[in-house]
Amino acid sequence: MKDFRNLHQSTGRLIHHHQKDYLFFGGTAYLGLLVNEAYIDVYKEGLSRYGLNNGTSRNNNIQLDIFDVAEHRAASRFGFESALLVSSGYLAAQLAVKSLSSVGKLIYAPHTHPALWLDTNPQVVGNMDSWLIQTVQQINNAVDDQQFVIVSNSMDNLTPEHYDFSPLLTINPDKKVILLVDDSHGIGVVRANRTSTDLSIFEGSAIEVVVVASLAKGLGTDAGMILSSNKWMERFRKSPFFTGASPASPASMYAFTHSQDIYMAAFEKLHQNIDFFANLIGDRLSHIPNFAVFSSTEPELYEKLVQNGFLISSFPYPLETDPPLNRIVLSSLHQEEDLKKLAQIICA
Numbered sequence: 001m002k003d004f005r006n007l008h009q010s011t012g013r014l015i016h017h018h019q020k021d022y023l024f025f026g027g028t029a030y031l032g033l034l035v036n037e038a039y040i041d042v043y044k045e046g047l048s049r050y051g052l053n054n055g056t057s058r059n060n061n062i063q064l065d066i067f068d069v070a071e072h073r074a075a076s077r078f079g080f081e082s083a084l085l086v087s088s089g090y091l092a093a094q095l096a097v098k099s100l101s102s103v104g105k106l107i108y109a110p111h112t113h114p115a116l117w118l119d120t121n122p123q124v125v126g127n128m129d130s131w132l133i134q135t136v137q138q139i140n141n142a143v144d145d146q147q148f149v150i151v152s153n154s155m156d157n158l159t160p161e162h163y164d165f166s167p168l169l170t171i172n173p174d175k176k177v178i179l180l181v182d183d184s185h186g187i188g189v190v191r192a193n194r195t196s197t198d199l200s201i202f203e204g205s206a207i208e209v210v211v212v213a214s215l216a217k218g219l220g221t222d223a224g225m226i227l228s229s230n231k232w233m234e235r236f237r238k239s240p241f242f243t244g245a246s247p248a249s250p251a252s253m254y255a256f257t258h259s260q261d262i263y264m265a266a267f268e269k270l271h272q273n274i275d276f277f278a279n280l281i282g283d284r285l286s287h288i289p290n291f292a293v294f295s296s297t298e299p300e301l302y303e304k305l306v307q308n309g310f311l312i313s314s315f316p317y318p319l320e321t322d323p324p325l326n327r328i329v330l331s332s333l334h335q336e337e338d339l340k341k342l343a344q345i346i347c348a
Contacts, residue, residue: 004311011024011026012035013032013331013333013334020309021309022309023311023342025328025330026312026328028157028217029217029218030332031188031189031270031332032220032266032270032331033219033259033262033266034220039220039255042258043254045254046249046251046252046253046258047251049250049254050066050250052251053246053250054247054249054250055246056246057243057244058243059243066250066257067247067253070085070253070254070256071083071085073256074225074256077193078187078211078227079194080211080227081233082228082230083225083227084226084236084242085225085248085253086223086225086242086245087224087245087246087248088214088216088224089182089212089213089216089224090214091224092214092224092226093113093116093212094116094241095226095236095239095241095242096180096210097117099239100149100210103149104145104147104149104176104177104178105145105147105148105149106122106148106149106151107135107138107139107149107151108122109124109131109135109150109151109153110124110126110127110128111124111153112124113153113184115182115212116180128156128163132165132167133167136167136168136170136171139171139177140170140171140172140175146174147176148175148177148178149177149178149180150177150179150180152165152179152181152182153181153182153183154181154183154187154196154197154211155185155186157291158293158295158325158327159286160286160287160293162190162196162289162291165197165199166201168207169201169202169205171206171207174206176206177206178207178209178210179199179208180211181197181212182211183197184212186218187211187213187225189217189291189292190290191290192264192267195227209228210226210228210232211225212224212226212227213227215256219256221252221255221256222248222252223249223252223253223256224248266332267332269332270330271290273330273331273332273336273339274290277330278294281343281346284346284347285328293327293328294327294329294330295325295326295327295328296326296328299323299326304345305342308345310341312329313328313329314326314327328342
């Protein structure tokens with residue numbers, strides 16, 4: 001396997017390596033904002049206004065306005081009462097899970113991202129559908145425990161698979177339940193300005209929802225976000241993870257706040273590409289509606305594509321001892337001709 005680990009360029013549509021260009025279909029920059037010139041220009045405006053960073057606590061008596069502005073915009077944009085923005089998705093996840101671990105018994109879903117682990121890998125048996133049924137039974141039949149925190153990814157971005165959390169609505173309303181969801185790969189990518197799965201189904205129920213996400217993937221922003229009600233946000237803001245850490249770059253917050261038109265154009269282009277490519281390849285790859293990942297269990301696929309000038313994500317996951325996972329990742333940067341050429345190789 002050729003080594004592409006020491007690149008001296010951005011990972012946009014094309015990767016130049018050893019005098020050859022490769023079309024890149026990997027990574028997680030689904031909306032292509034990392035090399036979007038219009039988005040970069042807005043980021044530069046933020047740099048000119050706020051500088052490179054703001055290495056102080058958000059509790060400091062001297063504050064920049066952009067953090068509060070960005071949090072108010074994020075809450076409104078994604079349909080929650082309140083939002084908190086920190087320097088990374090990992091920090092957002094750890095802040096939330098550690099804050100909520102004392103509220104109720106933690107119940108982990110299968111394949112929950114390591115950022116949400118409290119200490120060690122929670123060993124969970126079964127697929128998502130069976131786990132949901134078992135979890136409802138476990139909570140409804142519990143005698144000693146009355147408060148629970150259900151921890152899960154919003155989707156499986158590898159296989160891929162959308163998750164439907166509606167079975168949780170059958171939990172006894174006398175139980176106090178918080179659903180903590182990591183939507184790093186789906187927020188603003190699967191649905192415009194929304195979480196990837198419809199969490200509004202829990203409005204009016206006894207289940208309270210907290211969403212964490214890395215914005216460094218589809219949304220092209222080096223930051224982490226928590227979305228929740230005002231009630232839980234007050235708790236998160238008192239966490240030492242929040243008060244003791246420097247915030248995200250204010251320039252990135254400025255770009256996140258002032259680029260709605262750029263985002264929507266990229267979102268629409270991405271979904272045009274998803275639909276176009278899905279029609280070309282049919283059932284030859286595993287994929288789900290409205291998501292940019294197409295996966296394959298064909299072990300020779302990576303080398304076949306490299307030989308024809310395509311780079312995809314192929315690496316052992318989640319452990320180094322696991323077999324390679326081949327994932328073709330579309331972005332808004334890809335052109336129809338790119339997708340036609342890729343489909344021809346796959347279907348040959």
